[in-house]
Amino acid sequence: MKKLLPTSIVGSxxxxxxxxxxxxxxxxxxxxxxxxxxxxxxxxxxxxQEQQLAGIDIISDGEQTRQHFVTTFIEHLSGxxxxxxxxxxxxxxxxxxxxVVVDQVTRKKAVFVDDAKFLRKQTNxxxxxxxxxxxTMVDTLHDNHYKSREKLAWEFAKAxxxxxxxxxxxxxDIIQFDEPAFNVFFNDVNDWGMAAMEKAIEGLNCETAIHxxxxxxxxxxNDWKKTLGTEWRQYExxxxxxxxxxxxxxxxxxxxxxxxxNLIELIRGKKIMVGAIDVATNNIExxxxxxxTLRQALKFVDPENLYPSTNCGMAPLSRNxxxxxxxxxxxxxxxxxxxxxx
Ligand SMILES: [Zn+2]
Numbered sequence: 646m647k648k649l650l651p652t653s654i655v656g657s658x659x660x661x662x663x664x665x666x667x668x669x670x671x672x673x674x675x676x677x678x679x680x681x682x683x684x685x686x687x688x689x690x691x692x693x694q695e696q697q698l699a700g701i702d703i704i705s706d707g708e709q710t711r712q713h714f715v716t717t718f719i720e721h722l723s724g725x726x727x728x729x730x731x732x733x734x735x736x737x738x739x740x741x742x743x744x745v746v747v748d749q750v751t752r753k754k755a756v757f758v759d760d761a762k763f764l765r766k767q768t769n770x771x772x773x774x775x776x777x778x779x780x781t782m783v784d785t786l787h788d789n790h791y792k793s794r795e796k797l798a799w800e801f802a803k804a805x806x807x808x809x810x811x812x813x814x815x816x817x818d819i820i821q822f823d824e825p826a827f828n829v830f831f832n833d834v835n836d837w838g839m840a841a842m843e844k845a846i847e848g849l850n851c852e853t854a855i856h857x858x859x860x861x862x863x864x865x866x867n868d869w870k871k872t873l874g875t876e877w878r879q880y881e882x883x884x885x886x887x888x889x890x891x892x893x894x895x896x897x898x899x900x901x902x903x904x905x906x907n908l909i910e911l912i913r914g915k916k917i918m919v920g921a922i923d924v925a926t927n928n929i930e931x932x933x934x935x936x937x938t939l940r941q942a943l944k945f946v947d948p949e950n951l952y953p954s955t956n957c958g959m960a961p962l963s964r965n966x967x968x969x970x971x972x973x974x975x976x977x978x979x980x981x982x983x984x985x986x987x
């Protein structure tokens with residue numbers, strides 16, 4: 646990336662209301678079959694246009710073609726029963742009705758590759774594609790077959806690696822794995838979670854990123870954050886392992902969070918997507934607020950490794966708020982670029 650401080654979003658943007666009811670997760674599609682396909686492609690075009698208008702440098706799909714960042718990928722795998730669901734507690738936090746693993750899981754067909762090819766045709770800018778991480782996938786279903794979180798994660802990692810290689814061949818520049826579960830199950834990260842992540846990125850030549858946040862701005866996550874005290878040191882438990890990994894970019898929640906910035910020192914040398922936009926509030930940041938967060942991060946990240954971004958996905962927000970936050974990100978970054986140019 647030649648431009649200093651290239652901006653990007655973590656992943657999701659709100660969908661148009663004609664495609665899926667806005668401001669909620671797992672929002673059902675309003676269209677079917679061929680119309681749904683066309684509708685998703687039109688939504689991709691809009692997501693691209695909104696990012697370009699805001700001056701975002703690395704383009705994402707805004708997750709317009711998926712219902713949810715984890716379950717849509719799982720839906721495309723064999724061995725998973727979506728009919729007879731079970732209630733599980735996601736990330737030890739909130740109940741959700743999830744599918745059940747009933748047999749060996751395999752990826753029989755590509756999941757997002759056609760969507761990535763479609764987006765690739767629409768822009769010459771670098772594009773980033775998000776996939777769920779193996780541990781977060783394990784945490785978003787019930788396993789009746791492997792009876793081992795580690796074994797199931799390994800199978801998911803193999804499926805993710807197949808998908809990632811095809812996304813790379815489709816022209817995706819950065820493949821990002823979303824692993825919010827890394828912030829909860831530290832021992833598992835160190836025992837097998839990072840190994841599964843390495844399997845998922847094996848053999849890739851494009852850049853790879855891991856996104857580790859404190860979750861979407863939904864009530865269960867916001868309530869959980871209130872229990873974490875005045876300093877959130879979860880990253881400290883996992884950064885040493887990430888530092889040694891082959892992952893190129895680490896995406897973090899920073900703005901309005903209680904994460905001490907100096908923890909970023911533990912992964913110096915990695916590129917850091919610094920979350921400078923809070924996705925848990927409708928308040929739109931001022932450009933100076935964004936700049937303040939980036940200045941704090943710059944004490945621990947070399948400027949050429951700083952990738953300003955959002956804390957997490959913006960699917961639960963209104964479209965106006967999301968657009969305002971995209972603009973704020975760009976304007977705040979512009980302030981820092983000028984300061985660094987002096
Ligand atoms: Zn996130």
